[in-house]
Amino acid sequence: MDAQMILTTVPLAEIMEQMRVIVREELQNQNKSELAEKLLNSKEAAALLRITLVTLWQWEKDNRIVKYTLGGRAYFKYSELMASLKDLRKYGR
Numbered sequence: 423m424d425a426q427m428i429l430t431t432v433p434l435a436e437i438m439e440q441m442r443v444i445v446r447e448e449l450q451n452q453n454k455s456e457l458a459e460k461l462l463n464s465k466e467a468a469a470l471l472r473i474t475l476v477t478l479w480q481w482e483k484d485n486r487i488v489k490y491t492l493g494g495r496a497y498f499k500y501s502e503l504m505a506s507l508k509d510l511r512k513y514g515r
Contacts, residue, residue, distance in 0.1 A: 461497040463496070470500075470503060
């Protein structure tokens with residue numbers, strides 16, 4: 423494999439700025455993927471959906487949202503809650 427090397431003078435400030443942009447983009451992408459798989463407890467899920475706990479439990483009972491249990495506690499996937507919000511808006515709750 424022939425490799426060519428080109429040497430140029432680039433100011434350190436320009437290199438640092440390019441690195442900042444790349445790191446910022448990578449962190450944003452990482453945060454989005456982590457947030458999509460985040461588990462929320464009942465209070466967090468109700469707050470996100472802006473509903474009461476009673477309504478949250480009713481929606482779970484009506485299969486509008488999916489509840490996961492771990493150690494006797496209820497959890498909801500952030501990504502699934504956001505998808506259910508889109509469905510609820512589509513059909514007017």
